[in-house]
Amino acid sequence: MAERLQKLISQAGLASRRQAEKWIEEGKVLLNDNPAKLGDRADLSIDQVQVNGEVLAAAQEKVTVLLNKPRGYVSTLKDPEGRRLVTDLVNDVPQRLFPIGRLDYNTEGLLLLTNDGELAQQMSHPGHQVDKTYLVKVRGSLSEKMVKRLERGVVLDDRKTAPAKVERIRTAGPSCWFELTIHEGRNRQVRRMCEILGLSVVRLKRIRFDFLDLRDVMAGQYRCLLDSEIRKLKKIK
Ligand code: URA
Numbered sequence: 649m650a651e652r653l654q655k656l657i658s659q660a661g662l663a664s665r666r667q668a669e670k671w672i673e674e675g676k677v678l679l680n681d682n683p684a685k686l687g688d689r690a691d692l693s694i695d696q697v698q699v700n701g702e703v704l705a706a707a708q709e710k711v712t713v714l715l716n717k718p719r720g721y722v723s724t725l726k727d728p729e730g731r732r733l734v735t736d737l738v739n740d741v742p743q744r745l746f747p748i749g750r751l752d753y754n755t756e757g758l759l760l761l762t763n764d765g766e767l768a769q770q771m772s773h774p775g776h777q778v779d780k781t782y783l784v785k786v787r788g789s790l791s792e793k794m795v796k797r798l799e800r801g802v803v804l805d806d807r808k809t810a811p812a813k814v815e816r817i818r819t820a821g822p823s824c825w826f827e828l829t830i831h832e833g834r835n836r837q838v839r840r841m842c843e844i845l846g847l848s849v850v851r852l853k854r855i856r857f858d859f860l861d862l863r864d865v866m867a868g869q870y871r872c873l874l875d876s877e878i879r880k881l882k883k884i885k
Contacts (some may be wrong), residue, residue, distance in 0.1 A: 651689055651691075657671070661762065664769060665769075678698040680695055681695055710739060712761070712873045720753065747760070753806070757782075757852075760857065767878065772833075780830060781829040783855050785851035790841070794847070797827060799812055814827070
């Protein structure tokens with residue numbers, strides 16, 4: 649069945665539909681060797697679609713992996729500085745995966761990678777934000793006042809963060825560990841929330857994403873999500 653090109657490109661996991669539309673407008677998409685136009689449709693069993701020089705394969709099997717990201721990896725698909733990429737850690741999955749959201753270079757823990765454009769779009773949609781829990785190690789101690797401020801929200805970029813949950817874990821010498829659960833995904837949010845309170849983050853690890861955790865997945869390792877887990881993420885009964 650013929651589908652709109654932007655839908656085929658996003659289903660292949662190459663980009664969001666909006667980005668695919670931009671590529672079509674910029675002439676980066678060819679349909680049967682001719683520049684494609686917005687509104688064009690194709691049937692991948694008979695038509696050839698090229699995106700930025702790459703031929704789109706007929707429906708690829710969807711796969712989503714849960715990676716336990718170590719420090720020292722970037723969660724982008726390319727790095728101008730030549731640093732290691734999270735995708736280097738899942739190089740025995742033939743599908744081209746891309747991360748859902750980001751973890752900073754020095755942040756560890758649970759990161760989902762997928763070629764399922766629909767899942768990625770759904771997970772990044774502001775109306776579909778899920779709880780994400782981070783284990784945070786800071787230098788110094790966390791006062792009750794700080795806990796309240798983190799929980800009520802602090803102002804980042806002129807906008808207060810949404811209410812969060814804090815659970816103290818332990819104090820170890822000059823440092824203190826706590827869990828912070830947020831559902832927004834603003835840039836470097838946890839580090840910046842801590843910085844505002846004068847807390848210096850020594851270690852940061854995402855330990856839960858919605859109902860998923862790092863059980864049985866060691867640092868640098870990954871596992872494929874089960875269909876039932878994907879359906880639960882997509883909230884399909
Ligand atoms: N918050 C941060 O500050 N960094 C991350 O990598 C994730 C959340």
